Amino acid sequence: MTTSGALYRQAGVDIDAGNRAVELMKPAIQATYTPNVLADVGSFGGLYALNDLPAGPVLVASTDGVGTKVKLAAELGAWRGLGHDIVNHCVNDILVQNARPLFFLDYVAAGKLEPETVAQVVVGIAEACRATGCALLGGETAEMPGVYAPGALDLVGTVVGLVAREALLPRPHEMLAGDLLIGLPSSGPHTNGYSLIRRIVAGRNLDEAIDYTADGTAVSLGQALLAPHRAYLRELDTLAAAGIGVRGLAHITGGGFYDNVPRVLPAHLAAHIDTRAWTPPPLFTALVAWGGVSREEAYRVWNMGIGLVLIVARQEEAALRAALPEAVVIGELAPRTGAGVVLT
Amino acid sequence: MTTSGALYRQAGVDIDAGNRAVELMKPAIQATYTPNVLADVGSFGGLYALNDLPAGPVLVASTDGVGTKVKLAAELGAWRGLGHDIVNHCVNDILVQNARPLFFLDYVAAGKLEPETVAQVVVGIAEACRATGCALLGGETAEMPGVYAPGALDLVGTVVGLVAREALLPRPHEMLAGDLLIGLPSSGPHTNGYSLIRRIVAGRNLDEAIDYTADGTAVSLGQALLAPHRAYLRELDTLAAAGIGVRGLAHITGGGFYDNVPRVLPAHLAAHIDTRAWTPPPLFTALVAWGGVSREEAYRVWNMGIGLVLIVARQEEAALRAALPEAVVIGELAPRTGAGVVLT
Numbered sequence: 042m043t044t045s046g047a048l049y050r051q052a053g054v055d056i057d058a059g060n061r062a063v064e065l066m067k068p069a070i071q072a073t074y075t076p077n078v079l080a081d082v083g084s085f086g087g088l089y090a091l092n093d094l095p096a097g098p099v100l101v102a103s104t105d106g107v108g109t110k111v112k113l114a115a116e117l118g119a120w121r122g123l124g125h126d127i128v129n130h131c132v133n134d135i136l137v138q139n140a141r142p143l144f145f146l147d148y149v150a151a152g153k154l155e156p157e158t159v160a161q162v163v164v165g166i167a168e169a170c171r172a173t174g175c176a177l178l179g180g181e182t183a184e185m186p187g188v189y190a191p192g193a194l195d196l197v198g199t200v201v202g203l204v205a206r207e208a209l210l211p212r213p214h215e216m217l218a219g220d221l222l223i224g225l226p227s228s229g230p231h232t233n234g235y236s237l238i239r240r241i242v243a244g245r246n247l248d249e250a251i252d253y254t255a256d257g258t259a260v261s262l263g264q265a266l267l268a269p270h271r272a273y274l275r276e277l278d279t280l281a282a283a284g285i286g287v288r289g290l291a292h293i294t295g296g297g298f299y300d301n302v303p304r305v306l307p308a309h310l311a312a313h314i315d316t317r318a319w320t321p322p323p324l325f326t327a328l329v330a331w332g333g334v335s336r337e338e339a340y341r342v343w344n345m346g347i348g349l350v351l352i353v354a355r356q357e358e359a360a361l362r363a364a365l366p367e368a369v370v371i372g373e374l375a376p377r378t379g380a381g382v383v384l385t
Numbered sequence: 386m387t388t389s390g391a392l393y394r395q396a397g398v399d400i401d402a403g404n405r406a407v408e409l410m411k412p413a414i415q416a417t418y419t420p421n422v423l424a425d426v427g428s429f430g431g432l433y434a435l436n437d438l439p440a441g442p443v444l445v446a447s448t449d450g451v452g453t454k455v456k457l458a459a460e461l462g463a464w465r466g467l468g469h470d471i472v473n474h475c476v477n478d479i480l481v482q483n484a485r486p487l488f489f490l491d492y493v494a495a496g497k498l499e500p501e502t503v504a505q506v507v508v509g510i511a512e513a514c515r516a517t518g519c520a521l522l523g524g525e526t527a528e529m530p531g532v533y534a535p536g537a538l539d540l541v542g543t544v545v546g547l548v549a550r551e552a553l554l555p556r557p558h559e560m561l562a563g564d565l566l567i568g569l570p571s572s573g574p575h576t577n578g579y580s581l582i583r584r585i586v587a588g589r590n591l592d593e594a595i596d597y598t599a600d601g602t603a604v605s606l607g608q609a610l611l612a613p614h615r616a617y618l619r620e621l622d623t624l625a626a627a628g629i630g631v632r633g634l635a636h637i638t639g640g641g642f643y644d645n646v647p648r649v650l651p652a653h654l655a656a657h658i659d660t661r662a663w664t665p666p667p668l669f670t671a672l673v674a675w676g677g678v679s680r681e682e683a684y685r686v687w688n689m690g691i692g693l694v695l696i697v698a699r700q701e702e703a704a705l706r707a708a709l710p711e712a713v714v715i716g717e718l719a720p721r722t723g724a725g726v727v728l729t
Contacts, residue, residue, distance in 0.1 A: 079443065079550075085636055085648075086447040086479040090550065091438070098438075099423065103430040104490040104543060106527045135430040146448040148492075148541045152534075181541075183450045186580070188537040190496075195532055197492045197525075199448060199543040206423075206434065236530070292429055304429075 062182070065160035069167035073177040077143070087178030089144050097206030101140035103131050104199045109235040110267070111194055117247065117263050120158050123196055124165020125269035130232050130294070131200035132173050132272045133349065137290040137305070139210040140202030141274070142175035148197040149182045152189040162196060165269075173274050175200065211289030211305035211352070220288060220352050222302075222312055222372040223361060224319060225276060227348030229268035233295045234342040238266065241332035252323045265324040273349045276365055280351075283364045289352035293344040300341070302350055303381025311377035312350075314384050318371045321346040340384055347371060406526070409504035413511035417521040421487070431522030433488050441550030445484035447475050448543045453579040454611070455538055461591065461607050464502050467540055468509020469613035474576050474638070475544035476517050476616045477693065481634040481649070483554040484546030485618070486519035492541040493526045496533040506540060509613075517618050519544065555633030555649035555696070564632060564696050566646075566656055566716040567705060568663060569620060571692030573612035577639045578686040582610065585676035596667045609668040617693045620709055624695075627708045633696035637688040644685070646694055647725025655721035656694075658728050662715045665690040684728055691715060 079088035091098075107126045114123050132142050147166050149159050159182055170177045189195065230238060247263035254260060280287060289305040302312045316336075321329075325346060329339050339345060352374065353361060362368055375383075423432035435442075451470045458467050476486050491510050493503050503526055514521045533539065574582060591607035598604060624631060633649040646656045660680075665673075669690060673683050683689060696718065697705060706712055719727075 085481045086445040086484065086544075086546070088482070088553070089444040089446065091435070091442040091444060094435070094438075094442075098435040100433040100435060100444075100487075100545070101430040102433065102488065102490055102522055102543075102545065104492050104523055104525050104541075106492060106494060106525060106529075108527060109529050109532065111529075112531055137429045138432070140430065143444075144446065146446055146543055148448050148450060150450060150539060150541075178446055179448055181448050181450060183452060185450075185453055185455075185539065187456055187534055188453065188539055190531055190534055193532040195494060195529065195539065197448075197494075197541045199446075199490055200430075201444070201446065201545055202430070209432070 062154075062156035062159045065156065066163040066167070069164045070177050073167050073170040073175065075174065075176050078176045078178065087144065087146070089176065089178055094203075095205035099204050099206050099209065101135040101138050101202045101204055102199065103134040104197065105131055105134065106195060106197045107232045109239060110232050111196060112239060113235065113263075113266055115192055115194065117267060119267055120161035121165035122267050122269040124162050124167070125169040126232050127196050127198035128166055128169035128173065128175070128200070129270040129272035131198045132175065132274055133292045134294070135200055135202040136274055136277055137210060137292050138204060139208050140204040142173055142200050142202045144176040144178035144201055145170050146178055146199045147180040149180070149194065150185055150189060151194040152184070152186045152191055154182055154184045158194070166198070169272070173272055210287065213289065213305065213307035215288050216307055216310055216352060216374055217354070218310060218375050219355055220374040221355050221358055221370055222314060222374070223351040223353060224347035224369045224371040225273060225349040225351070225365065226367055227293070227344045227346055228271040229265060229322070229324060230343050231270040231294070231348060233297075233344065237332070237334075237342055238328060241328055242266070245331075251327060262324075271348055279364050280361065283360060285353070285357050285360050285364060287351050287353055291350040293348055293350060297341040297343060297345075298384060299382055305352070306374070306381055309377055310374045311380065312372060312382045313375045314372035314382065316340065316345070316384055319346055319369045406498075406500035406503045409500065410507040410511070413508045414521050417511050417514040417519065419518065419520050422520045422522065431488065431490065433520065433522055438547075439549035443548050443550050443553065445479040445482050445546045445548055446543065447478040448541065449475055449478065450539060450541045451576045453583060454576050455540060456583060457579065457610055459536055459538065461611060463611055464505035465509035466611050466613040468506050468511070469513040470576050471540050471542035472510055472513035472517065472519070472544070473614040473616035475542045476519065476618055477636045478638070479544055479546040480618055480621055481554060481636045482548060483552050484548040486517055486544050486546045488520040488522035488545055489514050490522055490543045491524040493524070493538065494529055494533065495538040496528070496530045496535055498526055498528045502538065510542070513616070517616055554631065557633065557649065557651035559632050560651055560654055560696060560718055561698070562654060562719050563699050564718040565699055565702055565714055566658060566718070567695040567697060568691035568713045568715040569617060569693040569695070569709065570711055571637070571688045571690055572615040573609060573666070573668060574687050575614040575638070575692060577641075577688065581676070581678075581686055582672060585672055586610070589675075595671055606668075615692055623708050624705065627704060629697070629701050629704050629708060631695050631697055635694040637692055637694060641685040641687060641689075642728060643726055649696070650718070650725055653721055654718045655724065656716060656726045657719050658716035658726065660684065660689070660728055663690055663713045
């Protein structure tokens with residue numbers, strides 16, 4: 042990722058094509074550099090200076106992929122959004138522990154790498170990194186004939202963030218029965234449940250209108266399915282700036298509400314979620330109808346329109362809704378008698 | 386990777402099989418935890434406390450894969466070594482900047498995940514992490530039908546290490562004509578050049594003896610090809626403990642001597658390497674002969690028996706050879722007139 046191409050080696054990619062891809066990505070990558078990035082030519086690893094550390098600094102790290110959303114992206118030839126998907130997914134995964142991202146590294150592999158495709162993915166990654174203040178510190182492309190199916194590509198990301206130990210979330214010992222569960226809207230299925238989605242939409246016309254924007258523009262099924270994963274960093278920064286305390290955050294990813302909300306709760310409390318508190322976007326309603334998906338399965342596989350759940354003291358409600366107008370009260374904590382989450 | 390399986394989600398893997406894999410890996414993973422790992426149940430990301438930081442702390446991070454060595458491993462059903470490969474490769478990549486590894490994260494993906502296969506890979510990763518004092522902080526498995534070829538698997542790793550800014554390598558401004566180039570033996574092709582290797586050995590009997598250990602035991606072609614990547618951390622620690630200064634380190638990976646040695650040199654110096662200074666192991670000699678590979682291509686694609694090159698002041702030679710008996714003087718720095726590396 043240095044100008045010598047040191048960090049972005051083209052393993053097995055033909056050199057000219059690889060160099061072309063690097064030329065296409067370089068300005069976007071360099072735009073993500075923060076003053077902490079030490080961009081030494083000849084580096085084998087990316088360098089990040091730890092300046093201005095809080096007391097009790099804790100690094101929070103997460104690796105993930107975007108799942109079979111890559112297959113839909115390939116079908117529609119739309120690669121840039123995948124870059125946003127992987128960055129924002131990873132950023133949210135450490136945000137729920139109250140960490141702010143420092144840097145990101147990516148890995149893009151395929152049987153045969155098309156330089157323009159790789160460049161689009163990496164430019165998308167760089168855009169999302171820049172939007173979240175995260176340096177794109179390194180990466181790797183790999184061409185692996187025989188490992189990947191023809192035309193397929195995989196995309197893996199790793200984020201490293203920082204938090205003061207005393208600011209770590211969740212804080213299960215502070216949670217009380219009566220605390221509110223607040224939902225923030227998702228931008229679509231994000232990166233979860235795409236194997237089921239692809240089975241359901243197989244054979245359908247991806248150009249058909251499934252939704253409309255605020256100004257009445259039609260959104261096609263394909264566009265809705267590929268809507269990039271949203272990051273919730275700005276919203277959490279807004280709450281912090283307003284002095285609104287959060288007791289826990291759950292990123293609604295694989296396993297949906299059932300797996301992700303109970304993870305942050307103490308053993309004696311359960312999350313009671315009223316699914317009538319919000320209207321799932323038309324894409325989810327259509328997927329449920331087309332696939333004959335049960336309610337439980339839908340809320341287990343997809344986020345159904347809520348990408349992040351915040352647990353806050355009841356008295357924070359008014360301030361929180363003023364700070365984040367799109368926030369919805371979706372339930373509350375109650376003494377646990379059985380499961381850690383109860384959906385009604 | 387927590388006991389709740391939070392960090393090691395089984396994206397798309399059937400839950401029972403996934404849980405079985407997690408049970409198989411858990412003790413090995415937990416054995417890598419250092420006192421800095423904060424293993425909170427419910428964590429979405431892995432937590433690493435930054436204690437005892439040096440002045441001017443710099444994080445060094447690198448992401449990589451093991452390339453098409455995965456195809457050979459699949460053919461021979463030998464997965465554990467791949468775990469060592471990915472960890473040691475990544476550890477070496479940050480070691481050349483003088484960083485010591487803090488933690489590692491892995492990603493294992495396939496069209497269909499076999500729990501025992503994944504567990505073997507991750508147990509190998511955990512063994513190598515433990516050997517290098519690196520915590521296995523997180524990871525992800527992904528089952529992606531249609532993305533990976535049947536029977537194929539990819540393995541991606543990310544390492545994050547730490548170094549004091551004043552200890553960073555290389556130090557090109559300290560290098561002088563006459564400085565020695567010291568080679569440390571590789572354990573095989575490590576993770577480079579496997580696409581060419583697989584083409585050359587296609588149709589050959591992988592059980593034939595290609596080499597012999599010190600006690601005369603035969604080493605088969607398959608075993609030699611899958612020999613796990615070696616880490617050079619202990620050797621660098623030995624040099625540091627002996628007070629032997631190093632001016633630069635080059636990890637001989639993709640691009641061989643030609644690409645990796647010049648990266649750490651100042652513009653006015655070139656590396657003059659005498660390839661007669663060491664005897665390439667029989668595997669390399671055989672690959673060159675079977676494939677009709679030119680000398681230049683061989684030293685560009687493979688490490689030819691030298692996995693790490695150290696640049697040291699000439700007066701360090703005796704002390705260095707006493708500290709590391711396997712070290713070989715393979716050349717020296719000289720004023721640059723053309724290329725950054727000259728092999729004779």
